[in-house]
Amino acid sequence: MVGNAIKFTESGYVKVSARNNEHGDFVCTIEDTGIGISNKQMERLFKSFTQADASTTRKYGGTGLGLVISQRLCKLMNGDISVRSQLHKGTCFTVSLSLPATQEVQDKLKEKHILQEDAKEYDYIVFDASTQRASAIVKQMQKFQCNAVFAEEDKYEDLNAALAQLVDIETNKPKLFIIDSDKLDTNFASALIDVLEKRKRHGASDGLLLLANVEVDIDSWRNENQQGLMPIIAYPHHILTKPVTPRLLIRAINHAVVNAAQGIIHSPTLEEKALLLENREEQERAIVRVPSENSPKILLVDDNAVNREVILGILEDEDFQIETAVNGQDALAALTRSSLNFDLILMDCQMPVMDGYKATREIRSSEILKHYKHIPIIALTANAMAGDKETCLASGMSDYLSKPIDGEQLLLIISKWIKPKLEAGNTEPLSCELNTTAQSEGSTNTKPVIWDFETVLKRINNKTERLQKLIQLFVSNMPANIDKLKTINITEDWTDAQYIAHSIKGSAANLSALLVTDAAEDLELLCKQADAYIDMEAFKESYLIKVSALSASYNETLVEFDSFSTSKS
Numbered sequence: 012m013v014g015n016a017i018k019f020t021e022s023g024y025v026k027v028s029a030r031n032n033e034h035g036d037f038v039c040t041i042e043d044t045g046i047g048i049s050n051k052q053m054e055r056l057f058k059s060f061t062q063a064d065a066s067t068t069r070k071y072g073g074t075g076l077g078l079v080i081s082q083r084l085c086k087l088m089n090g091d092i093s094v095r096s097q098l099h100k101g102t103c104f105t106v107s108l109s110l111p112a113t114q115e116v117q118d119k120l121k122e123k124h125i126l127q128e129d130a131k132e133y134d135y136i137v138f139d140a141s142t143q144r145a146s147a148i149v150k151q152m153q154k155f156q157c158n159a160v161f162a163e164e165d166k167y168e169d170l171n172a173a174l175a176q177l178v179d180i181e182t183n184k185p186k187l188f189i190i191d192s193d194k195l196d197t198n199f200a201s202a203l204i205d206v207l208e209k210r211k212r213h214g215a216s217d218g219l220l221l222l223a224n225v226e227v228d229i230d231s232w233r234n235e236n237q238q239g240l241m242p243i244i245a246y247p248h249h250i251l252t253k254p255v256t257p258r259l260l261i262r263a264i265n266h267a268v269v270n271a272a273q274g275i276i277h278s279p280t281l282e283e284k285a286l287l288l289e290n291r292e293e294q295e296r297a298i299v300r301v302p303s304e305n306s307p308k309i310l311l312v313d314d315n316a317v318n319r320e321v322i323l324g325i326l327e328d329e330d331f332q333i334e335t336a337v338n339g340q341d342a343l344a345a346l347t348r349s350s351l352n353f354d355l356i357l358m359d360c361q362m363p364v365m366d367g368y369k370a371t372r373e374i375r376s377s378e379i380l381k382h383y384k385h386i387p388i389i390a391l392t393a394n395a396m397a398g399d400k401e402t403c404l405a406s407g408m409s410d411y412l413s414k415p416i417d418g419e420q421l422l423l424i425i426s427k428w429i430k431p432k433l434e435a436g437n438t439e440p441l442s443c444e445l446n447t448t449a450q451s452e453g454s455t456n457t458k459p460v461i462w463d464f465e466t467v468l469k470r471i472n473n474k475t476e477r478l479q480k481l482i483q484l485f486v487s488n489m490p491a492n493i494d495k496l497k498t499i500n501i502t503e504d505w506t507d508a509q510y511i512a513h514s515i516k517g518s519a520a521n522l523s524a525l526l527v528t529d530a531a532e533d534l535e536l537l538c539k540q541a542d543a544y545i546d547m548e549a550f551k552e553s554y555l556i557k558v559s560a561l562s563a564s565y566n567e568t569l570v571e572f573d574s575f576s577t578s579k580s
Contacts, residue, residue: 012041012081012104020045023101026143035111036090042103048096056094057082081106126155126261130268134186136177137161138170139222140193144255148189151257170194171202178206183214187267190247191222218271220263221247222255248275306330307429308351312342312367313359313391316484317518318414322357324471324481325418338362339370346380355429356388358408361513367391368406375407387428391416393517415520418470461564462571463523470523482572485518489565496534496558500551508554509538515561524568530561 016025023044032038048056057078082092090108135152137159139145145161152159162173178186188203207217249267251259269275309326313319314337326333334351336342339362346353356374360367371388374380390403390411403411412424471477492511499508516531534557537550544550 012078012106015077016041016043016045016102016104019043019102024141024143026147031111032107037108037110039106039108040103041106042101044101047098047100047102048094049098053094053096057092126157127265127268129272130187130264131155131157132185133157133218133268134184135159135189136186137189138173138194138199139189139191141191144191144222144253148255148260151260170199174199174202174206178210180206180209181213183210185216185218185271186210187218187220187264187271189220189222192224216271218249218267219247220267221250223250223252306332307354307425308332308334309425309429310334310336310342310345310349310351310353310356312336312339312356312362312370314338314362315359315514315518316488317481318359318391318416318521320477320481320484321416321471321521322421324474324477325416325421328472329422339365339367339373342370343373343377343380346374346383353383353386355425356386358388358390360390360392360403361510363510367408368402371407389424389428393513393520414517415523416470418472461524461526461567463525464571464575467521467523470521479576481522482576485522485524486569486572488518489515493558493562493565496561497555500555500558503547503551505538505541509535512538512561519568526564527561527568530557530564533557534561 013025013027020043025045026042027039028042029037029039078092085092085106085108088108088110090106090110093105093107094102096102135149135157137145137148139148139161142161142163145163149159149161160177162170162177167173167176190203210217247267248270249263251263307330309331311319311322311333312335313322319335323333323335332351334345334349334353336345339358341364342356342358343365358367358371365373367390374383374386374388387409388407390408391414392399392403392411393414399413400411409428410424412420467481468475468478471481492515496508496511499505499511512531512535516528516535519525519527519531534554537553537557541550
């Protein structure tokens, strides 16, 4: 239901709250400002295979089974789901379950929400773009008997006026300013700094906690804003990424108070940096480089951000114009609408929405794209196995290259197909044997190599900044992928597990993270054999062992990544 709320809400907010009612029942509400549901549509809402509107399926996807399953699960637990909604205004689902919290659970929750004594001495002032979040933060702090207020937009002319009325300059009682990065501009920053400096002269020691969007790159943000917003704003005492939960808020406040007292600014870890970059690269589509007007045009199609960055790193110094797409359907759209007249396509084989094989068949047969009927399409495959070559060629692909991508081989295969007028030569496929050297990285070592730093650096033309970006992209996705793999042991969607393992294998191989590559490949092979197992309990036991091995190999690799990032900071 939370997923639905996010999916159907293009602007505004999604609010999730939980409590115990007067009967001791667990009550959870999911409120959004999304598309809403009409009264007529609500009559069909909890019926199998029915969505509110057929157009909803076309735009948002889904089968209409989610709410039905959720309702039945609730009823099995002696609970229920209710809904109230207004079309075009939003929806609120309420889940009630007979699950009173035990004293042990309540004690554990209290342990996780302990505000340290020093923090209770502060006043809290919240400037947030979301009134709902600001109100929730204030209520949370008031539970600890702290003075807390937020700047309600309808009460003040502007932020500067709110600041002037909410902050007492002459008192030296410390204040923690909790500020949403979306609220920051030069005028407000200047006004805030003026207030802080005046309070400092009166003996106050204030703190600053910044609420950052997950897509913000903190280092870049600081570089861009430390001149305009001044250091005290560009370097807060702590940074908390949204969404804000009570546990994370209390922890962030505790950190901010300690740091403020000691004059320490927040320095994000590699994991935090990666989280701040999460999914930013997944949706990008930009012409990366625009060299000479007559330079060859390449369409790069791959759902994996790490793989795209590796290839861009190899090609960016060459005289190519490159556009990216994240799946086969995306590629067809790019071919249809792009101003570039593409000369070659680099096509990943396994992608969601539409894979590379189907996309290739569409390109070869489409009347709309008939001018691309004979365009060279190079398959990018992580499976250098018997039959892959035939599968690629049978779908209409011109040639193929196996991962991990080797720079010299990539340029060789591009020059073979993109410059036939200059170099008349063999037009037979180069075959996956091209990349056997790259695939056997580290295989001669008796001791397992965790991360082959030199090989990946060579692969991306010794660009350490791009390697930093690749690491952050990889790290941003891995924790969520491992969590998904663990969940699949319950849902038993082994095809999805195979796809996730395959994707991890490809990313890790391109990063020369050999330990993760091997562990992901082991897991992928096991998932392929799921249907052959008679004893599913035995299979699931093996599956969890493989997932644990993958998680352990990632943790070992993360240590290596951290060492590299620290040495370059």
